[in-house]
Amino acid sequence: MNYLPHTLRDIDKALKVIGVASLEELFADIPAALRKPEMDLPQGMDEVALMRHLRELAKKNTVSGPNFLGGGAQRHFIPAVTPHLSMQSEFVTAYTPYQAEVAQGILQATFEYQTLMSELTALPISNASMYDGASSVAEAALLAMRATRRNKVVVSQGVHPETREVLATYLQAFETSLVELPLQDLVTPEVAVTGDTACVIVQNPNFLGSLEPMLALAQAAHNAGALFVAVVDPLSLALLHAPGHYGADIAVGDGQTIGNPLNFGGPSFGFMVVTETLLRQLPGRLVGQTTDIDSKRAFVLTLQAREQHIRRSKAKSNICSNHQLTALMAAINLAALGPQGLRELALGSVKAAHHLAESLQAVGLEVLTGPKFFNEFVLRSSLPPRQLRRELAGQGIHAGVPVPADYGLGDTVILSTTELTTAKDIDMLVSAIKQITRDRALEVSHG
Amino acid sequence: MQTPSELKYSRSHEWSQVSADGKLITVGISDFAQDQLGDVVFVELPEPGRKVNAGEAVAVIESVKTASDIYAPVSGEIIEVNEALLDAPEGINDSPYEAGWLFKIRSENPAELAELLDAAAYIKIAEEG
Amino acid sequence: MDDKKFALGSSNHDFPLIFERSQAGRRAAQPPKADEVDLGELLGAENLRQTAARLPEVSELDLVRHFTQLAQRQFSIDGNFYPLGSCTMKYNPKVNEEAAKLFSELHPYQDPATAQGALELLYNLQDYLGEITGMDAVSLQPAAGAHGELTGILIIRAFHQANGEGEQRRVVIVPDGAHGTNPATAAMVGYEVVEVASDKNGEVDLSAFKEALGPHVAAVMLTNPNTVGVFETNILEISRLAHEVGAQLYYDGANLNAVMGYARPGDMGFDVVHLNLHKTFTTPHGGGGPGTGPVGVKAHLRDFLPVPLVKKEAEGFSFDYDLPRSIGRMRSFYGNFGNLVRAYTYIRALGKEGLKQVSAMAVLNANYLRIKMKEIGFNIAFDRINMHEFVAQPPAGLKTLDIAKALLDYGAHPMTVYFPLIVKEAMMVEPTETESLETLDQYADILSEILKRAENDPDYLAQAPYHTPVRRLDEVKAARKPVLRYSFSTD
Missing domain, CATH: 3.90.1150.10 (Aspartate Aminotransferase, domain 1)
Structure with missing residues (x-):
C-alpha cells in the first residue's frame, strides 16, 4: 500500500522542472559509501492483508472478561460521543496551533481544558497538558527546584513506583538529593520537613489505595518553606477534596481515568496545575484569551518566551509537544459527563470497591488498605502475586497488580474497581480467589 | 531614536546613569534596544541585595516572541529595582530612559565605569547591528 | 438574548465557550446509575470535597454542535495543504486508526501471557526501527521527540560516567541552525551548549566544528539532512572527528523522511538517534501531540537504554527489565503504545x-x-x-x-x-x-x-x-x- 499521488508522468514532469535526469540524482549529496542498497524489512501489504495480519496479532491478546486492574490506569465508561467528537479530522490531523487565526478550534478547546483542570484541582493555572502522569511529577520537581532555589526533593513511597523511577531518571543530572519517605501502615507519616527541601510530593489516593492526610502534609511542607506537590487521580476529585483545598502548590497526575482508553498504558496525558505565583515557572504550552483586530474574543498560545523554541538552552524545560489530542478527549468527556456524570463514575467506583473488599473479607481474606479508601486496595495473596494474576487470567479474570516487594508487605496485590464493575464480576472474582486460596492451602498441607 | 549624551552605554544595549559621587548606577535599556525587542510583556528583575559581577545576566525582558537577558554593566550590589515594571512592563517601550529604568547598583569598582561607551560610540555600534 | 450565547453561525459575535452554553440540569452522557451513600463512612468526612467543580451541563446535541463547530474553526492536513518545514505534515492513513482500535482495551498491567500480540508488535517494531536507522537496539518508551532527545542525552551522559569521563565532558555541540529542543535538552541535563556556525552552503562549518571539539565534549547533536534541507556531505568526516575526541554523535530524527532507504544514521556514524513517529511514520500530530519519540542506539550504549525493552524467548514475548546500567524509566508503562501500533501499521503497509x-x-x-x-x-x-x-x-x-x-x-x-x-x-x-x-x-x-x-x-x-x-x-x-x-x- 502507499499514499503517493505521483504517476510516472508526474515524476518525469517534476524531474524536468527541477532539471535533473533521475530520482537518483536528487540524492547525489549522499556519499556513495553510505548508500544502502536495501532495507531488511517485510514487503508492503494491501489493506485486506494488513488488517488480517493486525487482527491476528490482536487475537493473541485477551481483553474480555471482568477487569479489576488498576495501579495507574483503569477501564472507565467513555460515552460514544467522546471519541466521535475528539477524533474529528480537524483535531486529529492539525499541527500545534501556531497560526492562531486558523487554529481557534484547538486553541479554544485547550482554553476550556485548562478551565476544567483548574476547576477539578481548585488551582488557578493549568498548562495545556504534558506527556503522562509520571513525567509531570518529574517536571513538578524541577519546577519546585527552580522556584525555591533548593535542591532536595522529598517523595512519599506512596507515589506510584514507576513515577518515582521516572523522577529519579529526570533528577540524575542535577545535584539533587532525592529522599523517599517510607510509608507507615500504608500511609505517609507526618515527619518534619527540613529547610533545604524544594518540595514534598505525595499521591492521593496513594499507590496502595490509602487516603493520605494531605492537609497536614501540606502544612508540614509549607512550614519549612517547601512547595507541596499533590499527585492525584482527576476522577477522584469528583468526591475527594482537591489540591487547592488543602493548600497544594502544584497538582499533577495522569488524565487517563477521565476519558482516555487504556491503550496498553499510552497515550494518555499528564496535567499540571499551579498557583498564580508559579505561573512564570510553568513548563509546557499555555493558551490565553485575547482579542483580534476586530475586537472579537480569540485564543492564542501565550507566554511562549519560557519555551524551548525561543529560549533554547535557557528554556524552563525542553518539552515541545503536549498531549493535545488525549487532553482534548478528556475535556470533551468531562463536558459530556458534566458534574453529575463525573460524580456517578466516582461513586460507582467507590461503592464497588467497598463491596468487593467486604466480600473478600467475608470469605476470610485479608484487606490491608483502609477501612477508608477510594477505589483501590491491597489484598494479601496466598501465592506469589504474578502467579495469582496468571491463574485468574486462566479463568478469564483480569486482576491482581503485584505490589512491589520493597513495600515489605509480602505477597500482595492491588485490586481496583470502577463504575463498570458489576456485582456478578465481584462474585466471580471472589469465588475464583477463594478457590485458588483453598487449592493452595491443600497443596501446602499435602506438600 | 534617542541616545542621551549624558548616559553611558554597554555593547549589550544597557544604559547606565552614574550618580554625582560615581557610586550609584541606574540601569535600563536603550531606545534602540526597546525598539528592536518590540512590545515588552514581562520583566524579571533581580532581588535587591544580590551581589553581581559586571557582565552577569541579572534580569530578563520578554516580548511576545523573544526573551533577552540584561547584563550588569558594573559589579556591585543591587540596591533597588523598578517594581512598577512588574505590572506595567510597557514603561520600557514608552519611556526607556525614565519610567523604564530597571535596577540600581552600588558600584564597587570605579575602574569599570571607564570601560562603558559614550553615546557616540554606542550609536555607531547600534547602527552597525 | 444574550449576545455571548448566540452561535447559529453569525460571525459578528464571539464564539461561545462550552461554559457559556451550560444550563443547570442538562446532561449528555448517562453512566451506570449509582445511588448516593454515606461517603463520610467510605472515604472519611475529612477527605470529602465540599464545593463541586463547575463542569458544564449540556445536552448531547449541544456538545456535538460545540465541538463540531470548533473543529470547523481549525485547519488540518485532511482539509488543507500544510507545508510546515521540519514538521513533516504528511497524510495520516485512516487504516492506522482502525489498527489502533484493535488494541485500545489492553491494560498495561494485565498478565503478559494475555498480551502476546501487543508484545510481538512491539518487539517487531523495535527491530524495524533499528533496521531503518541502522541502530542495534531501540527503546519505544519516549513520549515525544524532545522526550527522546532527553533520553538520548541522558544515555550519553551515563555512558561517559561509566567510563569515568563524566566530570571531564561538560559540553554539547549543536549547529546554529538546530531545533530549539537540542540546546534546551542539553541544558536540561546540565551540559554547556556550544553552537557552531553554518557555512555558505548551509552545512556545518568544518573549521569552526574542529575548533569547538576537544576532550571536554560529551556529544554532538545533528540533524541530517539539516534544518535548511541540506544533506551534510561531510558527515563521515564529522563523525570521525567527533569520535576521535571521544564524543558521541546524536541524530535528531526530525528529518528522517528525506533519506529512508537511501542512507541510515547508523552507517553515518551516529551513536544515538531519536525518531518522531508523528513525522516520518504518520501518527497524527493531534494539534500538538501525543507524539512518540523512540530512541535507537549502537551496541555499546544498549545497556543504558530505559527499561523495559521487549524480548523474545522460547515461551513467548516478555518485558526485559534486566539492564543494570539503564538510565531508568522515562515515563510510565511502555510508551505511547497506541501510536506505536499506528507506526507499525504504516511500516507494514508500505514495506521496504x-x-x-x-x-x-x-x-x-x-x-x-x-x-x-x-x-x-x-x-x-x-x-x-x-x-x-x-x-x-x-x-x-x-x-x-x-x-x-x-x-x-x-x-x-x-x-x-x-x-x-x-x-x-x-x-x-x-x-x-x-x-x-x-x-x-x-x-x-x-x-x-x-x-x-x-x-x-x-x-x-x-x-x-x-x-x-x-x-x-x-x-x-x-x-x-x-x-x-x-x-x-x-x-
Whole structure:
C-alpha cells in the first residue's frame, strides 16, 4: 500500500522542472559509501492483508472478561460521543496551533481544558497538558527546584513506583538529593520537613489505595518553606477534596481515568496545575484569551518566551509537544459527563470497591488498605502475586497488580474497581480467589 | 531614536546613569534596544541585595516572541529595582530612559565605569547591528 | 438574548465557550446509575470535597454542535495543504486508526501471557526501527521527540560516567541552525551548549566544528539532512572527528523522511538517534501531540537504554527489565503504545520499497516547489538540490509574517516561518510526499497572486487575513495580562 499521488508522468514532469535526469540524482549529496542498497524489512501489504495480519496479532491478546486492574490506569465508561467528537479530522490531523487565526478550534478547546483542570484541582493555572502522569511529577520537581532555589526533593513511597523511577531518571543530572519517605501502615507519616527541601510530593489516593492526610502534609511542607506537590487521580476529585483545598502548590497526575482508553498504558496525558505565583515557572504550552483586530474574543498560545523554541538552552524545560489530542478527549468527556456524570463514575467506583473488599473479607481474606479508601486496595495473596494474576487470567479474570516487594508487605496485590464493575464480576472474582486460596492451602498441607 | 549624551552605554544595549559621587548606577535599556525587542510583556528583575559581577545576566525582558537577558554593566550590589515594571512592563517601550529604568547598583569598582561607551560610540555600534 | 450565547453561525459575535452554553440540569452522557451513600463512612468526612467543580451541563446535541463547530474553526492536513518545514505534515492513513482500535482495551498491567500480540508488535517494531536507522537496539518508551532527545542525552551522559569521563565532558555541540529542543535538552541535563556556525552552503562549518571539539565534549547533536534541507556531505568526516575526541554523535530524527532507504544514521556514524513517529511514520500530530519519540542506539550504549525493552524467548514475548546500567524509566508503562501500533501499521503497509519511495517523492516534491517559488520571485537561501525541505525568503520589502497571514485566506497553511534563525525572514517549506504536483502548483499560484496584490495594494498584506474565523490577534495583550481560564460570572 502507499499514499503517493505521483504517476510516472508526474515524476518525469517534476524531474524536468527541477532539471535533473533521475530520482537518483536528487540524492547525489549522499556519499556513495553510505548508500544502502536495501532495507531488511517485510514487503508492503494491501489493506485486506494488513488488517488480517493486525487482527491476528490482536487475537493473541485477551481483553474480555471482568477487569479489576488498576495501579495507574483503569477501564472507565467513555460515552460514544467522546471519541466521535475528539477524533474529528480537524483535531486529529492539525499541527500545534501556531497560526492562531486558523487554529481557534484547538486553541479554544485547550482554553476550556485548562478551565476544567483548574476547576477539578481548585488551582488557578493549568498548562495545556504534558506527556503522562509520571513525567509531570518529574517536571513538578524541577519546577519546585527552580522556584525555591533548593535542591532536595522529598517523595512519599506512596507515589506510584514507576513515577518515582521516572523522577529519579529526570533528577540524575542535577545535584539533587532525592529522599523517599517510607510509608507507615500504608500511609505517609507526618515527619518534619527540613529547610533545604524544594518540595514534598505525595499521591492521593496513594499507590496502595490509602487516603493520605494531605492537609497536614501540606502544612508540614509549607512550614519549612517547601512547595507541596499533590499527585492525584482527576476522577477522584469528583468526591475527594482537591489540591487547592488543602493548600497544594502544584497538582499533577495522569488524565487517563477521565476519558482516555487504556491503550496498553499510552497515550494518555499528564496535567499540571499551579498557583498564580508559579505561573512564570510553568513548563509546557499555555493558551490565553485575547482579542483580534476586530475586537472579537480569540485564543492564542501565550507566554511562549519560557519555551524551548525561543529560549533554547535557557528554556524552563525542553518539552515541545503536549498531549493535545488525549487532553482534548478528556475535556470533551468531562463536558459530556458534566458534574453529575463525573460524580456517578466516582461513586460507582467507590461503592464497588467497598463491596468487593467486604466480600473478600467475608470469605476470610485479608484487606490491608483502609477501612477508608477510594477505589483501590491491597489484598494479601496466598501465592506469589504474578502467579495469582496468571491463574485468574486462566479463568478469564483480569486482576491482581503485584505490589512491589520493597513495600515489605509480602505477597500482595492491588485490586481496583470502577463504575463498570458489576456485582456478578465481584462474585466471580471472589469465588475464583477463594478457590485458588483453598487449592493452595491443600497443596501446602499435602506438600 | 534617542541616545542621551549624558548616559553611558554597554555593547549589550544597557544604559547606565552614574550618580554625582560615581557610586550609584541606574540601569535600563536603550531606545534602540526597546525598539528592536518590540512590545515588552514581562520583566524579571533581580532581588535587591544580590551581589553581581559586571557582565552577569541579572534580569530578563520578554516580548511576545523573544526573551533577552540584561547584563550588569558594573559589579556591585543591587540596591533597588523598578517594581512598577512588574505590572506595567510597557514603561520600557514608552519611556526607556525614565519610567523604564530597571535596577540600581552600588558600584564597587570605579575602574569599570571607564570601560562603558559614550553615546557616540554606542550609536555607531547600534547602527552597525 | 444574550449576545455571548448566540452561535447559529453569525460571525459578528464571539464564539461561545462550552461554559457559556451550560444550563443547570442538562446532561449528555448517562453512566451506570449509582445511588448516593454515606461517603463520610467510605472515604472519611475529612477527605470529602465540599464545593463541586463547575463542569458544564449540556445536552448531547449541544456538545456535538460545540465541538463540531470548533473543529470547523481549525485547519488540518485532511482539509488543507500544510507545508510546515521540519514538521513533516504528511497524510495520516485512516487504516492506522482502525489498527489502533484493535488494541485500545489492553491494560498495561494485565498478565503478559494475555498480551502476546501487543508484545510481538512491539518487539517487531523495535527491530524495524533499528533496521531503518541502522541502530542495534531501540527503546519505544519516549513520549515525544524532545522526550527522546532527553533520553538520548541522558544515555550519553551515563555512558561517559561509566567510563569515568563524566566530570571531564561538560559540553554539547549543536549547529546554529538546530531545533530549539537540542540546546534546551542539553541544558536540561546540565551540559554547556556550544553552537557552531553554518557555512555558505548551509552545512556545518568544518573549521569552526574542529575548533569547538576537544576532550571536554560529551556529544554532538545533528540533524541530517539539516534544518535548511541540506544533506551534510561531510558527515563521515564529522563523525570521525567527533569520535576521535571521544564524543558521541546524536541524530535528531526530525528529518528522517528525506533519506529512508537511501542512507541510515547508523552507517553515518551516529551513536544515538531519536525518531518522531508523528513525522516520518504518520501518527497524527493531534494539534500538538501525543507524539512518540523512540530512541535507537549502537551496541555499546544498549545497556543504558530505559527499561523495559521487549524480548523474545522460547515461551513467548516478555518485558526485559534486566539492564543494570539503564538510565531508568522515562515515563510510565511502555510508551505511547497506541501510536506505536499506528507506526507499525504504516511500516507494514508500505514495506521496504514503499518507505524508500516515500523519501524519493518527498525530495522530488520539495525540489519541484523550490523551483516554482524561485520562478515567482522568492529568494532561496541555499539554492542547490535540496532534500525534503528548503528555506525561502520573500522578495525585498515584504515580510514573511504578512505573506503567511495572507495565505490563510486562500485556505492554505503557511510554511514554517522565522525558522531556522540563521536565515532572515525564513520560510521553511516541506511539502511532503503525499501532495500532488497540482497542489504544489496551486500553492505557487496563490503565493504569486499574493505577491502581485502586495505590489498593487501595500496595505492589503499588513491587514491579512480577512476571511478566517478570527483575524490577527493581540498577542501583547494576551501576554501582559494573561487570562488562562474562564471566569464564571459568579466569581
